[in-house]
Amino acid sequence: MMENKKDIRALTKEQLREFFINQGDKAFRGNQVYEWLWQKSAHYFSDMTNISKETRLMLEDNFVINHVEVDTMQRSSDGTVKNAVRLHDGLIVESVLIPTATRTTACVSSQVGCSLDCKFCATARLKRMRNLNPDEIYDQVVAIDKESRLYHNRPLSNIVFMGMGEPLMNYNNVLKAIDKITSSDGLAMSPKRIVVSTSGVPKMIKKMADDEVKFKLAVSLHSAIDEVRDSIMPFNKTFPLKDLREALEYWYAKTKNRITYEYVVWDGINDKRRDVDALVKFCKFAPSKVNLIEYNPIDDGEFQQAKSSAIDMYQEVLESNNITVTIRRSRGKDIDAACGQLANKNKV
Numbered sequence: 001m002m003e004n005k006k007d008i009r010a011l012t013k014e015q016l017r018e019f020f021i022n023q024g025d026k027a028f029r030g031n032q033v034y035e036w037l038w039q040k041s042a043h044y045f046s047d048m049t050n051i052s053k054e055t056r057l058m059l060e061d062n063f064v065i066n067h068v069e070v071d072t073m074q075r076s077s078d079g080t081v082k083n084a085v086r087l088h089d090g091l092i093v094e095s096v097l098i099p100t101a102t103r104t105t106a107c108v109s110s111q112v113g114c115s116l117d118c119k120f121c122a123t124a125r126l127k128r129m130r131n132l133n134p135d136e137i138y139d140q141v142v143a144i145d146k147e148s149r150l151y152h153n154r155p156l157s158n159i160v161f162m163g164m165g166e167p168l169m170n171y172n173n174v175l176k177a178i179d180k181i182t183s184s185d186g187l188a189m190s191p192k193r194i195v196v197s198t199s200g201v202p203k204m205i206k207k208m209a210d211d212e213v214k215f216k217l218a219v220s221l222h223s224a225i226d227e228v229r230d231s232i233m234p235f236n237k238t239f240p241l242k243d244l245r246e247a248l249e250y251w252y253a254k255t256k257n258r259i260t261y262e263y264v265v266w267d268g269i270n271d272k273r274r275d276v277d278a279l280v281k282f283c284k285f286a287p288s289k290v291n292l293i294e295y296n297p298i299d300d301g302e303f304q305q306a307k308s309s310a311i312d313m314y315q316e317v318l319e320s321n322n323i324t325v326t327i328r329r330s331r332g333k334d335i336d337a338a339c340g341q342l343a344n345k346n347k348v
């Protein structure tokens, strides 16, 4: 029966080798199948052409390959591509390919919907339905890599976990997916080209430091003043800035990695001098970079992008305090693919 079959990609290479030994076959067969599943991203057992037909049928009797399917693909006038990706249970997540002159970045989802409640983010309006499995995260990357080769004649160069969901609330699966992405059995990408972005879950930031992860960390800060952050990111009441800061200090002490902050400046919310001063004070303990992200409107006007004079003030004050600043323009707005716009609009 279909529902009794196990997802074969939930098995480690070692477990797959053991499975074949128990079948009276060679352990090596496990390596071959594993290569088909990960390196070659086979969707069907029938694709595995160097495996005998008999063995393929036996695998089909025992397992399924829950591969994701790109359900719809939209291309923006600026080259950005957005995939609506259908999971084996029919749910949809979105991922985005962002090309620039020098790199192609995949922005991938880690959860269906999101458990957090940021007031300015479209994904927050979808309740969290479930965590993605490692293979579902991996498949999104593979799909974008293919599109990058097809449309831009080059492989994917970078990955950001800035799609739907809070990656640190699905930490184990995100870590397993990154292991596969960076492993020579998978895509062999460098972990230095991967950024995990979090709204700031202190306990998990410390865990990442303890696990000595090699990828980079970005924190969606948006305000370094508790009352302001409480009002736009209500979970800040549970994880206040003091705890976040302590976790980041721990992260820096262990990894010596610069911290990147994602930050949108909104009119009348965090556009005053005291907001910048608080930010400077918050990031002083470690080398920091602040990405000032353009706001992508998702609502009826509760949030408005700050005036350019406020952005200029942020840039000036941060730079005079030796904090690196980048001003990030949004991409793919015409197809709702920009930061905070992923909400399965065409699908749900």
Ligand code: SAH
Pocket (backbone or CB within 6 Å): 120, 121, 122, 161, 162, 163, 164, 165, 166, 167, 197, 198, 199, 218, 219, 220, 262, 263, 264, 293, 294, 295, 296, 297, 298, 339, 340, 341
């Ligand atoms: N939950 C993680 C991963 C999502 S990343 C995190 O919060 O970091 C999505 C990024 O886009 C975050 O930095 C988020 O704060 C930002 N964002 C959300 N809504 C936005 C919007 N409407 N305009 C611009 N940026 C937005």
